[in-house]
Amino acid sequence: MTASVNWDEIVKSLGPRLYRYFAASLSDSVADDLTQDTLLRTVRKYQDGQIDLSRGTIDMFAFGVAKNVRFEHFKQLRAWDSFEESPEMENPSPSAFDQLSEHEQTHRLKRSIQRLSTMQQEVLMLTIDQELTMAQIAQILNLPEGTVKSHHHRARHELQRMLEN
Amino acid sequence: MNDFKKDPLDLLRKKQPTDLQMHRWKVAVKMQFPASGSFPVGHFLQLTAAAGVGLVVGALIFGQGLKAQPQEIIQNAYDDATMEVVYTKLD
Numbered sequence: 586m587t588a589s590v591n592w593d594e595i596v597k598s599l600g601p602r603l604y605r606y607f608a609a610s611l612s613d614s615v616a617d618d619l620t621q622d623t624l625l626r627t628v629r630k631y632q633d634g635q636i637d638l639s640r641g642t643i644d645m646f647a648f649g650v651a652k653n654v655r656f657e658h659f660k661q662l663r664a665w666d667s668f669e670e671s672p673e674m675e676n677p678s679p680s681a682f683d684q685l686s687e688h689e690q691t692h693r694l695k696r697s698i699q700r701l702s703t704m705q706q707e708v709l710m711l712t713i714d715q716e717l718t719m720a721q722i723a724q725i726l727n728l729p730e731g732t733v734k735s736h737h738h739r740a741r742h743e744l745q746r747m748l749e750n
Numbered sequence: 751m752n753d754f755k756k757d758p759l760d761l762l763r764k765k766q767p768t769d770l771q772m773h774r775w776k777v778a779v780k781m782q783f784p785a786s787g788s789f790p791v792g793h794f795l796q797l798t799a800a801a802g803v804g805l806v807v808g809a810l811i812f813g814q815g816l817k818a819q820p821q822e823i824i825q826n827a828y829d830d831a832t833m834e835v836v837y838t839k840l841d
Contacts, residue, residue: 592779592780593776593779595779596772596775596776597772597776600767600771600772600775601766601767604765604766604767604771605762605763605765608762608765609759609762620767620771620775621774621775621778624775624778624779625778625782628779628782629782687761690761691762694758694759694761694762695762709759712759713759713762715763744758745758748758
């Protein structure tokens, strides 16, 4: 069973996708660490026979692991009480926003995503990876597809509102 | 300049890890799971080399042992031998 998986290829295809998932709401260095952690946990789970490929693709399992890794990260942050909003990026005026560079726009986008509800964040971040279908996202989050679509719609609406204000 | 009019998430979709990051992840996964889905050639070579060295060392020791054997038998024969001393008073 283990011989059928080429981990080099999996890291090559899955690594960037997981990195984008984490980088949507976290700093690049944290996204880097959490991507590696997710890949290692996925390998370990596979070794332990906890991944049944007849029930889904390895990508889906990896994103399921990524979701847990991200939750754990935020749990630790809350425990350390070190997660603070940066006041200068809190509410930039629309005129000031037009002057923002792409880097600053990305930063503001991340801050806006962080202000969404947990489930909205999760759905939105999984849709950043355009290779996952809504049905797969629903399976990863263990939710009905209709609920996921509804969270997605609300998240997009809310994000747009935050970015326009 | 404001890309949010299109799809704001496109900004995040552009993100790419560096080659160094990709390399680090690959190495980390390899260390975790060295088989990596392919035939473990490294392990096979290590085992073959170890077996070869074992055979050579074994042959040397065994060869020396064979040579040493007759000497040991003679030594043992000397050790176990009883010596009879006959004193003869001639006068």
